[in-house]
Amino acid sequence: MSDQVERAPAHCVMVLGTTSGAGKSWVATALCRWYARQGLKVAPFKAQNMSNNARVVAGGEIGSAQYFQALAARTRPDVRMNPLLLKPERDTHSQVVLLGQVNAELTALPWRGRSERVWPQIAQALDALRAENDVVVIEGAGSPAEINLMASDIVNLRVARHAQARCLLVTDIDRGGAFAHLYGTWALMPEPDRALLAGFVLNRFRGDASLLAPAPEQLQALTGVPTVATLPMWWQHGLPEEDGVFDDRSTASGDVNRTIAVIAYPRISNLDEFQPLKNVPGVRLRWARSPADVDGADWIILPGSKHTSGDLAWLRAQGLDRAVAAHAARGGAVLGICGGLQMLGEALIDPHGIDGNAPGLGLLPLVTVFAPDKTVRDRTATFGAVDGAWAPLAGLQVGGYEIHHGQTAAHAAMAAAGDVARPVMPEGLAWQNGQGNVLGLYLHGLFEDPAVLQALFGAAAPTLDAVFDGLADFIDRHFLPGTLHALTH
Incomplete structure (x- = not known):
């Protein structure tokens, strides 16, 4: 019997964000390397990525973030890891790449009309990766609480439900309003989906983490979701920014x-x-x-x-x-x-x-x-x-x-x-x-x-491999002990 038949479907860990730019991509990359270092077979996944940063892989092109996440996971990048890539050409127009190839028909469709057309291919790609791996690290897009987009969502909560993923919700505390962002996102999520949230992550924190008390405890009392990591500000981690501007x-x-x-x-x-x-x-x-x-x-x-x-x-x-x-x-x-x-x-x-x-x-x-x-x-x-x-x-x-x-x-x-x-x-x-x-x-x-x-x-x-190891070491130090293991058990 083949390894694929014997293997149980992979556990899925999903990284959601309260906003774009909260740090989802680099946290997902760090998780890919951390789980790979536990001896697990790991693959990344992002259902839909909007980016003009793309890499060539077998079968076509995918978003750069998933390319680097695959390298961090010590696996070969694959078009299934980012089945839908939107490459903005103008403010109101994007080229649509489906499973690595430009799709003229989907490019011509209004964006709201695409979701049901592409969901079967997205689900199939995710299911195939789950069948071949022990862990799939999934990255969301933007925020899962955009209520104007929920009906046509194919990248956040629909994916989380399909995979029964254990979800981390990341917020950028350096922007201010982090606890309101976390609570507001939780409050706008449908109640059944809130059960998928395994932890809140405060990213880009400056200063003494003890000064955050009692906010994490109060937030957990309101939502039932613990704050599982406070990640310090780290400018020089060495990972390429997906779409961000460097300084x-x-x-x-x-x-x-x-x-x-x-x-x-x-x-x-x-x-x-x-x-x-x-x-x-x-x-x-x-x-x-x-x-x-x-x-x-x-x-x-x-x-x-x-x-x-x-x-x-x-x-x-x-x-x-x-x-x-x-x-x-x-x-x-x-x-x-x-x-x-x-x-x-x-x-x-x-x-x-x-x-x-x-x-x-x-x-x-x-x-x-x-x-x-x-x-x-x-x-x-x-x-x-x-x-x-x-x-x-x-x-x-x-x-x-x-x-x-x-x-x-x-x-x-x-x-x-x-x-x-x-x-x-x-x-x-x-x-x-x-x-x-x-x-x-x-x-x-x-x-x-x-x-x-x-x-x-x-x-x-520094080599990319050294960068990936540095990311894994960083989250190992700053997540609550046992959290990362618990997400896959």
Whole structure:
């Protein structure tokens, strides 16, 4: 008899939050590693994720948070771990990815009409993971108490009921009003669902935890739910933020010898790939939303974008196009990744209505044409000869991933006139300008390669495995003894 047949359905531990940004993702990641270190077979799950940070896995793409949670669980990332991914392209429109693949039919549907269509696939994915594992760590989305969304909920309480999950409710006490958030969420949950709440978690607490008394005891008297952890504020845990904005408090401390400005346009994607730079000694990473934010920067990075033409228009409206051009004209280093590479070219051409037409920044003599089919794949490639700030990359084999609709090539007329972007990777993966200070590449994940960090900075960032162990140690210290074991028994 197979292991799958003999295995009892996995215990499910679910992390809910009183708000978005309460800390669900990192707590779920910590739980994945903690349970894996107990010798259990663990998988993460989030029914629906809205994020432009995605990773390539077997079968397509999933949200970055579930990708990292799978690594923390010491298992292979799988499209079933995030069956529905919504990638916002505009304020009122998202691309829908179902089980790893773009689904045009679901993308065209009003969002309220999707839930019943996709619930069978979500339930099937969760059931399959439960059949193959000892523990499934489930992450909710937003808050489970959004009463305007409960009728079409497919990510919070419906999942909790289906899995009969033991739920933790996390709140960000640094925002203020934490006990009201916890009580209000509990009060708005349907009474049968309250029975699934196993504990409250106070996250990002500063100061002496004894000063919280008697509030946790009073809250338990009102709700019957104990406060099982008070997690201190911890800025430098090293886990990539799913969608959050970093600041100096989350960047490695010490003397700064290089400042890197990352343009933070509205539809920025895959920002998590810059986490290793935050951990490199001597590097200061700065979000840039105005020309003043790039003043004094050694490097400017144009990251990925889920709506390249729209973000390019925003960049121009802020005057950042002129700031980037001036930086490049002075010989400053400019790096464009994926959508950023497309922006550095001469033009965006969109014959199929994928993204939009637009003139580029003109820093590389390239043209991008958007294709209906999406390129989603892992890649390994070797840099050829590279000049300027990027010269240490010459000859390095690096690994990463591609997620893009655009196909980029040399501008034919400019090439005929002798203005040619020099390919520095095979198969159209990367180009450099003649001066050597502007580099564009399609490969995401460059700074996650230890050889790249060593070549460019002479330093190493903590490994992801060390980060995951640090998260597990942290919750082991701050949860009440026995709590984490009890959630799976």
